[in-house]
Amino acid sequence: MAVAMVSATCGFTGTIAARLGCVIRYISSPARSNVGFGLMWAGPLEDLIECWTLDEEEFALLANKSGATRLGFGLMLKFFELEARFPRREDVPRPAVEFMAGQVKVDAELFAAYDWSGRTIEYHRAQIRKFHDFREPTVGDEDKLADWLATKICPVEMSQDRLRGALPARCREDRIEPPKTTRIERVLGAAEAMFERNFTATTVERLSFESVGKLEELEVRRRKGQSDPRR
Incomplete structure (x- = not known):
């Protein structure tokens, strides 16, 4: 797949300023606003790469994860960076799934096997909140x-x-x-x-x-x- 092939050569993303610009463009992009919360991605390929590429610190969080867990965690981590909230399964755009799968070396089809309830995903959410310096609301x-x-x-x-x-x-x-x-x-x-x-x-x-x-x-x-x- 073209998106997955790009991920093999894209390397790590650049500066914090570039990532902030990606968040701003994502929030205001037609791909998001027309269908609501990222159900599809119709923006430029470079924005897909910039917004969904894992950096070195983020890759470190995936070190002990494999298969569907590795792929699902990576997608939740980047989605939270963009939206400041956790996604439902249907919120994650398919091109992002394929792109992330190429990075973490997991079959994109395994995303369907990621468990959206239970102790594992609650632990993942806690990890992601801590990484992004967020907390649950009181x-x-x-x-x-x-x-x-x-x-x-x-x-x-x-x-x-x-x-x-x-x-x-x-x-x-x-x-x-x-x-x-x-x-x-x-x-x-x-x-x-x-x-x-x-x-x-x-x-x-x-x-x-x-x-x-x-x-x-x-x-x-x-x-x-x-x-x-x-x-």
Whole structure:
């Protein structure tokens, strides 16, 4: 395969700056944005090489791994560098599988045998977090994310999709793995509720004494109307 043949001669990638540029291009590339989180790779071959080539330190992590475990770990390691999260099997682009297989000298078809549950993959994730200096999110981290969304994002954007999309970049900045899907929904709900409370409190503070009195009169009338059996 052409991709696998290239990997045999490409050697190790260059500088940290070049790898950072690869992450930026990957995040904004049509190959990712059109189908979501790297399901296919339609970008230039040089970007594939730059983004998915293991360096010397990364190869050292594969020293005691073989077969499907070696291939799967290598792909998870580079995917995390690009996305700052762990992939599902279907998230990993096929050209990347073939390219990685050429580097680690494992048949690309063995990727299907990589175990996506159990103690082995949990150990792999822990290794990858440590390597990239990330950690799992705590409840305290989730509270901070909700506060950040409520104060910085909600005032200009209330779309849940936009709020959800803002979290990965913030998590990368804080060096934490994004919360699980169910926990993300909790963060979004907490952020929306916090923003609404803050907005209401700020609005009331800005009202004049006279305006507050008139609003209270309207509320009294509304309640009387609801309790009037003739209505």
